[in-house]
Amino acid sequence: MTHHDAGLPSARRSPSEDDTPRAWPPLGPEPNVLLVWPRFPPSFWGFEGMITLLPEKSVLPPLGLITVAALCPARWRLRLIDMACLPLTDADIESADLVMVSAMQAQRADLGAVLARCRALGTRTIIGGPYASSEPDVLLRIADHVVVGEIDGCFAEIAADLEQGNAKRLYRVDEKPDVSASPMPRFDLLRLQDYASMSVQFSRGCPFQCEFCDIITIYGRRPRTKSPAQLIGELDRLRTLGWRKPVFIVDDNFIGNWRKALGLCQELAAWQERYEYPFPLYTEASIDLAGHTDLLDTMVKANFTSVFIGIESPSEASLRETKKYQNLRHDIFDQIRIIQRGGLWVTAGFIVGFDSDDEQIFARQIEFVERAAIPWAMTGVLQAPPTTALYDRLLAEGRIRDNSDAMTNHSLPNFRTVLPTGVLMGGLRRILLELYDPDRFYERAIRSLEYWQTSPAQRAPALPWRYLLRATLGSMWHQGVTSNYRAAYWRFVGVMFWRWTRDRVKLWEASIILLSAHHFVGFARHTALDIERSVELAASTPDPMPRAWTAASGV
Ligand code: SF4
Secondary structure (H helix, E strand, C coil): CCCCCCCCCCCCCCCCCHEEEEEECCCCCCCCEEEEECCCCCCCCHHHHHHHHCCCCCCCCCCHHHHHHHCCCCCCHHHHHCCCCCCCCCHHHHHEEEEEECCHHHCCCCCCCHHHHHHHHCCCEECCCHHHCCCCCHCCCCCCCCEEEECCHHHHHHHHHHHHCCCCCCEEECCCCCHHHCCCCHHHHCCCCHHHEEEECCCCCCCCCCCCCCHHHHHHHCCCCCCHHHHHHHHCCEEEEECCCCCEEEECCCCCCHHHHHHHHHHHHHHHHCCCCCCCCCEEECHHHHHHHHHHHHHHHCCEEEEEEECCCHHHHHHHHCCHHHHHHCHHHHHHHHHHHHCCCEEEEEEEECCCCCCCCHHHHHHHHHHHCCCCEEEEEEECCCHHHHHHHHHCCCCCCHHHHHCCCCCCCCCCCCCCHHHHHHHHHHHHHHHHCHHHHHHHHHHHHHCCCCCCCCCCCCCCCHHHHHHHHHHHHHHHHCCCCHHHHHHHHHHHHCCCCCCHHHHHHHHHHHHHHHHHHHHHHHHHHHHHHCCCCCCCCCCCEEEHHHHHHHC
8 A cells, every 4th residue: 555545445455343334324305415526646637737827726627526416316405525626624524414426546545535534524425436436345445335337327216225224335337328318517516717627528438449448348338429419508508607718528539429429519610600619629539530531620610629649659569459459540640640730739648568568669659759749748657457458368467466556657557567667667757758858848839839720710718818917927937937947938938929929729729838838847857756766666675466366365
């Protein structure tokens, strides 16, 4: 167990007296329910370094929790605390009849602390979400009720059990709900001013079969979508609540069903025009977007401005090994250019540590990211999340290590890699430091903005002058005066105003990139230090037992 994990039991520990669940009385018809979203540790997409320059407190809201909130009986009294924005006090916990938590694997440290506090203060807890779905046994030891799977279709039954005092310890929902019946998320529970971006979801599931991916094991390979009217209704709700900043369509693959995505974008384009483009959109998609030019054009007309693509590796052998066949059909580099030229600014994810990777992979990754001009290139090591095909393969090969407690894409892999750990982690460290060297980052950003062909249909958000003034002053002081990369900063500012003053959408994206350096440069340096420490620690401690052996030995 790491020092981050106070309160969360290890997957190997046996249940003890302390873990014994309490018998709970009925909640009654009008309970006070507190929805809690634990904090994430600093991460690539957390933009912590950039948020310090802005008035907001977090990048994205807890969409899953506000969707569950919409499923709760209307008579329940709900309150939401996103711990990135508000502290969770003992009084908050004590005044609730039920604390409802959702979390991802990355939030496990804070989640453990929240659940332990609730137990110590005698408040009942229920947890769902992606982490509960992949490791329910761990959570059953510290939460009162655990829900595995997507609860949209059966939450009414769980709520009735809670109200009447019949709630089970574990609910396992196997069927994949029809998301076209999902209610409108309770955006009204959020403090909108705390977020830099809002989120909505159009589809769940992805048709592909990448070996390391738990999206397909949790949500399935048949994408399920909302109707265009339903999603546009959600955007319209945000518009009427006064939201004017970007909106993230959180789908893991927005074009998993590309025909449905096209239908949505056609209606979205009309909606954007009708309301004078209230906000820009961004999402994640597979690389085959480059082959659907009609969809790409329509996304641009619907005011999508950027897209995240899972590229993973320039190595064909590694892509084949991980069954990412969609990235092998055409030259990836050409596909990226088609998308940039077609109107979307591209961000991407990269992975090192496949069995097929050799020591050349680090230089090849850096060369690819630079050539493709992808400023925000998330690079990490391969991990094998439980439930994935990769985990099952490595478990069968006796390669899973029992260190998954700390699994992030910068922590030591939870399996024995072919490349020695020191080489792999040293290579990752080099990638981060080279890609996020301030001069190289800004230079790559300039090239990316040149390749990006914007369209008159794309509009920057109209932000209040007070907001812009605060962001500008914050950036000028922290980046332009006190940072140790101020020369690169001012060079980028000069290029921005020299080249893109007439292209408002490009100028707006350039401003975000300008500020984002404050996050990425610091994040890369900190992560490089963390990597050094974890490699030293790994070298001085015995290798954790392979999980197959652990189970067989009954430890
Ligand atoms: S394309 Fe993305 S979401 Fe789909 S299976 Fe691969 S990694 Fe998962």
